[in-house]
Amino acid sequence: MSGLFIVTGANRGLGRASAEKLLASGKHVVLACRQPEEIKDEFDNQTHAHVLPLDITSDASVKAFAEQIKKLDKPIEALINNAGVFLETSKRTNNHTSLLEADLKLIQQTIDTNTFGIIRVVQALHSLLQKGARIVNVASGMGQLSEMEGGYPGYRLSKTGVNVLTRILADELGERGIIVSSVCPGWVKTDMGGPDANRDIDQGIETIVWLALQIDIESGLFWRDKEVLDW
Ligand SMILES: NC(=O)c1ccc[n+]([C@@H]2O[C@H](COP(=O)([O-])OP(=O)(O)OC[C@H]3O[C@@H](n4cnc5c(N)ncnc54)[C@H](OP(=O)(O)O)[C@@H]3O)[C@@H](O)[C@H]2O)c1
Structure with a gap:
């Protein structure tokens, strides 16, 4: 029996497209997003689609989401932690993206969503993951230590943090056969890219x-274009 494929930030961009591709291949997909009412109608006639509210910066929202998932009465087969923000835009930083001048609030907000958001979601859902489930953490080359450059410290820290979470979770969930991966999608034409x-x-x-569909790859690796990257 196919379990649930949960995608966070599924209302637009990479999350939406990933959810639609999984739906087209017949999977049961939970599209998790902050404003579900904005997209719900589009999925009304798809019996395998569930559009549910989730704000990954809110403990209460994550808890309520986990309750809704329990009610669906299916184990989680894959969790794609896709939701994320890039707050250090030139408008917000006045073209100053250097760490030496960075606004700590922007860094904190970025980490609260991109890194702590994954911790909140995984803490709330891990008991519902089936044996051999996959967790796919959408990271970024901008968080790759071996290629690290200056600028955008909040985003870079948050995504290096995502890779740390991947390694920790791969170890802690390994006994249950759960495969945890980080992935860089490359530079993509979305609202963010x-x-x-x-x-x-x-x-x-x-x-x-x-990665969400792979049942026999090594856990705890960082991927782009189906190839393993250096950390
Ligand atoms: N595009 C690129 O070039 C690129 C490159 C490397 C990595 N990435 C990563 O890929 C992922 C998807 O990016 P994208 O390009 O598709 O960006 P996007 O078009 O800006 O979409 C971001 C998604 O995250 C959601 N989100 C943001 N904060 C959230 C929160 N607190 N709770 C729930 N959902 C939240 C947004 O929902 P709202 O509509 O409610 O804001 C939206 O659905 C991100 O993790 C990003 O860092 C993207």
Whole structure:
């Protein structure tokens, strides 16, 4: 029996496209997003789709989401931690993206969503993960220590943190056969990536969806284009 495939931040961008691809392949998909009413109608006639509210920065919202998942009475087969923010835009930072001038509040908010958000979601849902389930954490090359450059400290820290979470969870959930992966989608044309990005959404989601379906790959690795990256 197919379990649930949960995608956070599924109302637009990479999350939405990943959820739609999984739905098209017949999976039971939970589209988790902050404003479910905005997209609910579009999925009304798809019996395998569940659109549910989730704000990953809110303990109460994450708890209520976990309760709704329990009511669906199916184990979780894959959890795609996709929801994320990039707050250090040129408008917000006045073109000053250097760590030396960075606004600590922006860094904190970024980490609260991109890194702590995953911790909240995993803490609330881990008991519902089936044996051999997959957790796919959407990270970024901007968090890759071996290629680290200056600028955007909040986003970089938050995504390096995502990779740390992948390693910790791979160890802690290994006994249950759960495979935990980090993935960089590349630079993708979404609201976050912007129109100058060099990848379209289909390319961006390919490895994300692939990882959610893989049952026999090594856990605790960092991927792009179905190949393992250095940390
Ligand atoms: N695009 C790229 O080039 C690129 C490159 C590397 C990594 N990534 C990563 O890929 C993931 C998806 O990015 P994207 O390009 O698809 O960005 P996007 O188009 O800006 O979408 C971001 C998604 O995250 C959701 N989200 C943000 N904060 C949330 C919260 N507190 N609770 C629940 N959902 C929240 C947004 O929901 P709302 O509509 O409610 O805001 C939206 O659905 C992110 O983790 C991003 O860091 C993207």
